[in-house]
Amino acid sequence: MTAPTLPLAGPLPDWMADGACTSGPARLLPWIEEPGVASPLQVAAMARVCAGCPVRLACGVEARSMTSGFWAGRQRGTAELVDDTPAAAGLVGVPVQDTLPGLDLVGAA
Template identity: 45%
Template sequence: MTPAWMGHAACTRPETRGLPWTTDAVETPTVLVDLMRETCDGCPVRLACDSYARTSKATGGWWAGVDRAPEPADLIDLLDTRPVASLRGAA
């Protein structure tokens, strides 16, 4: 069920529906990212949106002016967490 406050969100207005609300900032042109942030900045339900994103643990999309996509894993960091012994056996 959709929360009632979502009907008042700035992102549901006809002039903002074409923005890529589910795309992360890395792959979206800066001008669109700026438009999404500006839309959220003036949204009358921004606090409810932020609360909803946090409590539902949103892992993607734009919620309250923030891209909720998880940060991409850095392969070097992942490599650094493996035990040295397991790296010897991999060769």
């Protein structure tokens, strides 16, 4: 059984070769299926693979142009996940903490 070809125009991006989904048993999961095709068990397995993936950030950038499939830990093509902008996620106006309190004191003596 071979892994499906990802629906990208042209050659695959270099970063994709380092994806956790491209080797071992993970490559056989239904990464590019339409929503509802993968079982809940498969979706959970894909989420676990993505959680430790070294290229998850690059994958998330690529995912913005995808309308289906499982990218960067999220299922694309479902109404609640297609628009993942800060506004759609309810994050507009939420303060962002760039460091943990006291972290700037580490090493200060």
